[in-house]
Amino acid sequence: MRGARAAWPRWAQVAAGVVGLVGAAPAAAADEGGTVVNCTANPAALQPAINAAAPGAKLLVNGTCTGPFTIDRDLTLLGRNRAVLNGNQVGPTVTVGAVQVRLDKLTITNGKANLGGGILNNAGGTVTLDDSTVERNTASAGGGIFNSSGMVTLNDSRVERNTASAGGGIYNEVGVVTLDDSTLERNTAEGDGGGIDNGGGTVTLDDSTVERNTARFGGGIFNNGTGTVTLEDSTVERNTANGGSGSGGGILNSGVAVTLNDSTVRRNRPDNCAPPGSVADCTG
Structure with missing residues (x-):
């Protein structure tokens, strides 16, 4: 048998070596500077x-993890192969304390709570979402995310198909919410703010979209x-308010200011911005 193996052509020996390296790759993935949770x-x-x-x-994190989950220390959760955090309909999927948390490459779903169906940041924490999705969660306030007085930043992330009485996608009480290259889509609120309800904090959208x-x-x-809202290179389109004329299909501003910088508000029903004149450079 040793003689037969020695007789392999050079290309076969090289291929065998490559197969060996590929087979070793999954074990090497554990060496990403973290602890694997299977x-x-x-x-x-x-x-x-x-x-x-x-x-x-x-x-x-690998696979679908069943929660809900409470994070009470500075931590990064990095999803591998699009891992899922499932709230199991028994509370916020993720509750964050007064800590710094990064959620990367994760889908956060199936939470049901009074505040923050997907993510509850109610103790002044700092939450950063990178390349993640918050979807199909429900709450009284903040179907996707509830931010009290802390900071929430979304980078290249999505908040979609969440439902609430107020703030279908995000409810920001008096904190700071920043969306960068992110999307709020197909969220629903029975009352105020299908995409975002900014109760008195600061919201900034940069190169982001609020639609449908x-x-x-x-x-x-x-x-x-x-509340103050600033849109930079962003779009608010195809949203709907069911409160009749003047209900702010795209934006309803009864706060301090909404500022549009190189941004577009269009194709919203029954109007783009309300009351008339409350958002400079917004018409129709």
């Missing part, structure tokens, strides 16, 4: 891993109280 083998594995993690650690959201008032964006 929810494919054990759907309940993530919360114990969070509880055991040192502050500042990174967890590499629905509410009674402020189909795309509802800005209220001391």
